[in-house]
Amino acid sequence: MEKIIEVRGIEKSYVKRKTKEIISAVNNVTFNVYRGEVLGLLGPNGAGKTSTIKMICGLLKADAGTISINGLDINTQRLKALRHISAVLEGNRNLYWRLTVRENLEYFAGNRGFSRKEVAPQVEKLLEQFHLKHKENELVNGLSRGMQQKLAIAVTLLANTDVILLDEPTLGLDVEISYELREILKNIVKDEKRTIIISSHDMPVVQELCDRTVIINKGTVIIDEKVENLLNLFDTKAYAIKIAGSLNMKLKQQMIQRFPLSSFESGEHQTVVTVNLEKSEDIYGLFDIFRSEGVVVESIDRTSIDFEQVFMQIVKGEKRFEMA
Incomplete structure (x- = not known):
């Protein structure tokens, strides 16, 4: 070009x-x-x-x-x-x-x-x-x-x-x-x-x-x-997890500290947690947190994140990502 x-x-x-x-x-x-x-x-x-x-x-x-x-x-x-x-x-x-x-x-x-x-x-x-x-x-x-x-x-x-x-x-x-x-x-x-x-x-x-x-x-x-490559890179590790009930502030802070891009959407009877995992094995750490607090997981699905989340992850992490 x-x-x-x-x-x-x-x-x-x-x-x-x-x-x-x-x-x-x-x-x-x-x-x-x-x-x-x-x-x-x-x-x-x-x-x-x-x-x-x-x-x-x-x-x-x-x-x-x-x-x-x-x-x-x-x-x-x-x-x-x-x-x-x-x-x-x-x-x-x-x-x-x-x-x-x-x-x-x-x-x-x-x-x-x-x-x-x-x-x-x-x-x-x-x-x-x-x-x-x-x-x-x-x-x-x-x-x-x-x-x-x-x-x-x-x-x-x-x-x-x-x-x-x-x-x-x-x-x-x-x-x-x-x-x-x-x-x-x-x-x-x-x-x-x-x-x-x-x-x-x-x-x-x-x-x-x-x-x-x-x-x-x-x-x-x-x-x-x-932009497409950055979205694809993060998209492969984004998950939406539905859990029963609500999360207390202590658990939310614990998740944000471990997974900075975590977000929470509370409903009447359940909460949807959106999380981006840097490594596939990080999901075990996520479920360890849930298990320690007695959180009931109803479903887990792959999802996509928007560019604002990508931008925040890059700036906060200050990482140079090697693209394939």
């Missing part, structure tokens, strides 16, 4: 204002982004993910290492390199609030060198695609957060860059708008084959949209693997 972005050994440190202590935020991060793929760039808060994103977008300069976009080094050919990427960054105002929806689309297209006439068909398509046609003449500052977020992504698509970076695209949105936006993005991925980098804590977005994920923790890459 053709590389569209190459990140090689980038590092970034900060100095605390009060103590003058040097904090290493990014340490030797290396990964590729391939043309036409959807990459999830993930990490817990403070992991170095945001600094990495800002360096890719040219908002921060790396202390060491290189970043190239479409073969152009972002340090030595910054303006040319950044013509190939557009971004919606969480926490930044990506729109002009005193312009209408349509005016924002036309204005930012103009910034990229496109005339109003050139982009007119695409503007109409995006207004329909993002369900914004009925709002086209309303000022942005009067729109809901969900509408603003949809418009910001539409503006990014209108730039026609090789790469689109979406930082927390569903953050702060209600369930209905979040789902709608996921469906829109899925259709864009399917129909337009764009290269997209998604940074998100909304794991259904990652699971539904991303081909591959790079997970950063404590400033380093701990996973670079296809």
Whole structure:
């Protein structure tokens, strides 16, 4: 596959204002982004993910290492390199609030060198695609957060860059708008084959949209693997166990300590325990816990876990999984 972005050994440190202590935020991060793929760039808060994103977008300069976009080094050919990427960054105002929806689309297209006439068909398509046609003449500052977020992504698509970076695209949105936006993005991925980098804590977005994920923790890459492979790896060891009655807090804490991804769903007469076992023989340890507390097991079934559970297991365990 053709590389569209190459990140090689980038590092970034900060100095605390009060103590003058040097904090290493990014340490030797290396990964590729391939043309036409959807990459999830993930990490817990403070992991170095945001600094990495800002360096890719040219908002921060790396202390060491290189970043190239479409073969152009972002340090030595910054303006040319950044013509190939557009971004919606969480926490930044990506729109002009005193312009209408349509005016924002036309204005930012103009910034990229496109005339109003050139982009007119695409503007109409995006207004329909993002369900914004009925709002086209309303000022942005009067729109809901969900509408603003949809418009910001539409503006990014209108730039026609090789790469689109979406930082927390569903953050702060209600369930209905979040789902709608996921469906829109899925259709864009399917129909337009764009290269997209998604940074998100909304794991259904990652699971539904991303081909591959790079997970950063404590400033380093701990996973670079296809989402499907990670789900398959953990899926082989996931079980749903129905037990009679309820579990007391002591037993729940004991299980969580031994099996960190344990979850519990209590009903009127039974409890369903979902557990992920690293090794097949761990099931004997699980039943030892049940036996010691006199727990009655009614059934046990293989089940599947979602990507949020996979992400938490990787980050908490900080393991580098060897994929077959």
